[in-house]
Amino acid sequence: MKRVYVNEEWCLGCHLCEYNCAFANSGLSDMVLALKGKPLYPRIHVEEGRKISYAVSCRHCDDPLCVKSCIAGALSKKDGVIQIDKDKCVSCYTCILVCPYGALSPGETGVMQKCELCLTNSFGEPACVQGCPNRAIVYEERGDTV
């Protein structure tokens, strides 16, 4: 299935993906209104190491530890996409404890959030991919499994 992949040699470390993600999931139509002067709660984050940077978001694992570990039954996998039911989440952070990628974090309300491939908003192709100025983040089929 199609997933978000990152080519770290192309990542500029500009963090635009984080802004585009937070905007896409804000429910607002104006980026300035959505983000200006507010703390950012993106579902993708840029990792920076020695001379490298790259964006990390949910891998939608075949054997998702977060889903099996969720004490609230809030995480599930449907059609290859790991989704969170925010009504059920009680913010116990067990998913943070088990995700090997660091792909889940609390959102504005304290409830967990994660990349759902922009399938639950109106952006179509994931916003991080659309907005990546150097095409470091791509949304494609690579025929692999994580």
Added chain:
Amino acid sequence: MTKYVIAGNGIAAAGCIEGIRSRDKDGEITVISEEKHPVYCRPLISYYLEGKTDLQRMAYRSGDFYEKNGCRVLYGRKALKIEKDSKEIELDGGTRIPYDRLCIAAGSAPFVPPFAGLETVESKYSFMTLDDALELEQAVTKESRVLIIGAGLIGLKCAEGLLDRAGNITVCDLADRILSSILDTECAAFMQKHLEEKGIRFCLNDSAASFDGNRAIMKSGAVVEFDVLVLSVGVRPNISLLAGCGGQTNRGIVVDGRMRTSVPDIFAAGDCTEGPDASTGENRVLAILPNACMQGFTAGINMAGGESLFDNAIPMNSIGFFGMHAMTAGSYDGELYEERTETSLKRLFTKDDLLKGFILIGCNERAGIYTSLIREKTPLSSIDFDMLKKAATTAAFPPESRRKMFGGER
């Protein structure tokens, strides 16, 4: 058509049903459920008391879960005995159910030490099941003085859940610290301070010696008066079904990585079991929800003739109190790396080129990266651990690992 029977109806049972159905769509599944509820999120009972969830949202699976998976559920029935030769399980009332493959997912039960005078206490509860929580909800009022015996995970989550409902809450424990099963002395003191600031009182190094109505006479001689008593000293795996038919049990039902017990065609999963702890190599009871789910799923696949191995279980917990989260994993063995601020405490334990365990309080970002180092036994010399110990980041991994993790390369 294969006849599957699952003794129990908790998380491990749900995992087992899903495991079976991932391979066998047709076999007959019978679930024996002592509790009269469909599978629910048991760790959420304290959140229920706190008002952070409700009965509907606490359901672990959707309302049509059993129907969709073709399960017959016998509610309010208790499995009593296994006849391993005729491959039958006997329930209360004498009903016998034949099985081809059986999974014991019987969970654990509260352990209540023999306190003198406990029978004189009218208002006393355990805190294990949804029914316990519903009873406590009725029993506790704004005037109630609540005494909780046991400052472990269950006792303290109960305290958190009840704080706003009760007049006051006192928690006592024979141990010298709270959460003694998962926190070391300093981390426990850090968390205790936070809980005390929220209004919970502690009597540590002390516990009830006896009871007299609404009074607990402590080992120290002190007297604590209460209206509601919660007993959360500990839990014991329910091993009697397997022990009763001669299967191998220790503290828990002994299982291998395929969740097989020593008795042919009998599997076990969840809090009733004891298996290898991958962080130490020793067998132990790892009564945590993620293990129950994974063990159940593994058992189900193997029961249905598949091949599944779950051999990297480690102890791990994520537990929050009033907004402060503690995450722990593995064993606290080896060299200590520590970072401390006013609001956070981080301890990593390394030995033999491996991360063996950690305690993180108030600093949990991307903690799963640390957990995976323990679970996968990643040699620390293969990564930039100096970078990683400061902040959990996959940037400390070598490029080839990152390409596999994020670039889709195998």
